[in-house]
Amino acid sequence: MTRKVAVVGAGYxxxxxxxxxxxRDLSTEAGALALADSRLSGKDIQALYVGNMSAGRFIxxxxxxxxxxxxxxxxxxxxxxxxxxxxxxxxxxxxxxxAIQSGKYDIVMAAGAEKMTDLKGTDAIATLMGAGDQEWESxxxxxxxxxxxxxxxxxxxxYGTTREQMAMVSVNNHRNGVRNDRAQFRYEITxxxxxxxxxxxxxxxxxxxxxxxxxxxxxxxxxxEIARKFENPIWVLSSSQASDSLALHxxxxxxEINATRVAVRNAFRESxxxxxxxxxxxxxxxxxxxxxxxxxxxxxxxxxxxxxxxxQGKISRDGEMPVNTTGGLKSVGHPVGATGIRQLADLTxxxxxxxxxxxxxxxxxxxxxxxxxxxxxxxVTILGNSDLKGR
Amino acid sequence: xxxxxxxxxxxxxQKSRYTLTGTKCHACNTAYFPPKDFCPACRRxxxxxxxxxxxxxxxxxxxxxxxxxxxxxxYTPYAVAIIELDEGxxxxxxxxxxxxxxxxxxxxxxxxRKIQEDGSSGxxxxxxxxxxx
Numbered sequence: 001m002t003r004k005v006a007v008v009g010a011g012y013x014x015x016x017x018x019x020x021x022x023x024r025d026l027s028t029e030a031g032a033l034a035l036a037d038s039r040l041s042g043k044d045i046q047a048l049y050v051g052n053m054s055a056g057r058f059i060x061x062x063x064x065x066x067x068x069x070x071x072x073x074x075x076x077x078x079x080x081x082x083x084x085x086x087x088x089x090x091x092x093x094x095x096x097x098x099a100i101q102s103g104k105y106d107i108v109m110a111a112g113a114e115k116m117t118d119l120k121g122t123d124a125i126a127t128l129m130g131a132g133d134q135e136w137e138s139x140x141x142x143x144x145x146x147x148x149x150x151x152x153x154x155x156x157x158x159y160g161t162t163r164e165q166m167a168m169v170s171v172n173n174h175r176n177g178v179r180n181d182r183a184q185f186r187y188e189i190t191x192x193x194x195x196x197x198x199x200x201x202x203x204x205x206x207x208x209x210x211x212x213x214x215x216x217x218x219x220x221x222x223x224x225e226i227a228r229k230f231e232n233p234i235w236v237l238s239s240s241q242a243s244d245s246l247a248l249h250x251x252x253x254x255x256e257i258n259a260t261r262v263a264v265r266n267a268f269r270e271s272x273x274x275x276x277x278x279x280x281x282x283x284x285x286x287x288x289x290x291x292x293x294x295x296x297x298x299x300x301x302x303x304x305x306x307x308x309x310x311x312q313g314k315i316s317r318d319g320e321m322p323v324n325t326t327g328g329l330k331s332v333g334h335p336v337g338a339t340g341i342r343q344l345a346d347l348t349x350x351x352x353x354x355x356x357x358x359x360x361x362x363x364x365x366x367x368x369x370x371x372x373x374x375x376x377x378x379x380v381t382i383l384g385n386s387d388l389k390g391r
Numbered sequence: 392x393x394x395x396x397x398x399x400x401x402x403x404x405q406k407s408r409y410t411l412t413g414t415k416c417h418a419c420n421t422a423y424f425p426p427k428d429f430c431p432a433c434r435r436x437x438x439x440x441x442x443x444x445x446x447x448x449x450x451x452x453x454x455x456x457x458x459x460x461x462x463x464x465x466y467t468p469y470a471v472a473i474i475e476l477d478e479g480x481x482x483x484x485x486x487x488x489x490x491x492x493x494x495x496x497x498x499x500x501x502x503x504r505k506i507q508e509d510g511s512s513g514x515x516x517x518x519x520x521x522x523x524x
Contacts, residue, residue: 141463149454202455249481
């Protein structure tokens with residue numbers, strides 16, 4: 001990276017069903033949490049990037065950049081909305097990084113927010129399907145669970161991945177989420193419970209799926225010069241983004257997400273790191289199969305061995321590659337536009353150390369993968385608690 | 392709030408949805424469905440013309456939708472598959488008949504069916520589904 005960037009503040013609201021609170025309340029709370037964490041004041045923020053997938057359909061509200069700045073009392077700063085479906089959060093983060101790297105700004109806030117429970121269930125399903133191909137996927141009755149079910153079935157047929165292995169992803173993430181006081185679901189589940197929960201789209205059951213959630217998250221990014229004045233800046237070692245066809249059926253392969261493979265290759269090249277150098281990961285588990293595919297695409301295990309990797313307990317918080325140590329999308333919840341920022345806020349806290357019951361000991365580098373749609377956008381971000389100077 | 396239920400959208404896509412009409416680039420011999428007016432491989436050297444797909448192909452993967460979106464409740468459960476058409480292009484389509492008979496690798500043929508209805512007085516949409524051959 002040309003100009004170094006670091007995270008100097010982070011926070012997120014409790015995730016869950018906030019019937020009593022609006023999108024603007026949640027966004028403002030997240031921003032205030034990040035500011036308090038950084039000990040900066042709102043006046044120090046020079047630009048705002050807001051990740052949001054579909055406020056226009058979820059609550060009939062567009063123009064989220066200005067809304068966020070307005071309600072937080074940050075006008076007239078430039079405020080921009082970023083959208084890439086469920087990857088909107090990481091996209092806002094990346095654009096905030098680029099804005100600092102360009103030399104234009106020194107302190108920028110990247111936030112993400114989604115208010116999903118104002119819509120009834122079938123309308124929320126239809127809105128989420130906006131991340132796929134409206135003319136040729138939604139039109140035949142596909143849902144998002146359906147799209148990932150198509151990937152799951154293909155992965156099972158090609159590699160022998162089992163229903164039990166997928167269920168273990170949900171079990172692991174729920175177990176981790178028990179420790180997280182902002183998680184939507186703070187209880188453990190079992191493989192049997194996942195397998196016996198209602199079938200949504202074969203082979204995926206209800207407990208293979210992340211929930212519908214309200215929530216917001218924010219981080220504050222600073223240029224190297226500013227960040228060095230902070231006690232424990234967390235450095236952005238790389239932020240990389242790639243795209244693929246909107247429709248799943250147009251992809252070369254149903255068992256991998258090429259956008260992730262391209263994004264992570266570039267992220268490793270940029271940071272000079274490899275999969276073996278990553279101490280913990282936040283991986284986009286919108287559906288259990290997606291975490292298995294991601295483990296392979298990110299290079300943590302060989303192609304086709306993601307299920308086995310999970311079964312061997314390697315992703316548990318004391319395993320060789322701790323994944324979703326704060327609960328993942330499955331347990332923390334998945335307010336789509338907020339998730340990418342929430343992942344990076346959690347990594348920031350882990351890399352600083354002292355993250356209470358969530359802390360994984362001895363971590364120095366963390367990777368976050370935020371995926372949009374069925375894989376049409378992937379954003380990979382690598383953070384570290386040193387800037388790797390002299391490597 | 393159903394998608395795909397406006398009259399202009401339905402009319403615009405009607406030909407492709409009724410007859411599986413796509414396009415083919417005669418410079419590189421690649422067929423596209425849905426139709427592309429621009430060949431991503433050949434770019435400005437491409438030679439795109441209309442092309443009718445047979446609708447015959449085989450199932451690459453499938454699922455059975457049990458929690459449907461609005462407009463599809465009356466058909467639930469139903470199978471959806473990704474189909475590799477004999478012309479090499481892949482599409483998503485519903486598979487008619489007992490969903491339990493669907494399987495990876497099975498051959499399919501096209502059938503003309505009702506796809507969805509927008510309530511009791513809204514637009515009824517027709518199009519191609521697939522049957523096990």
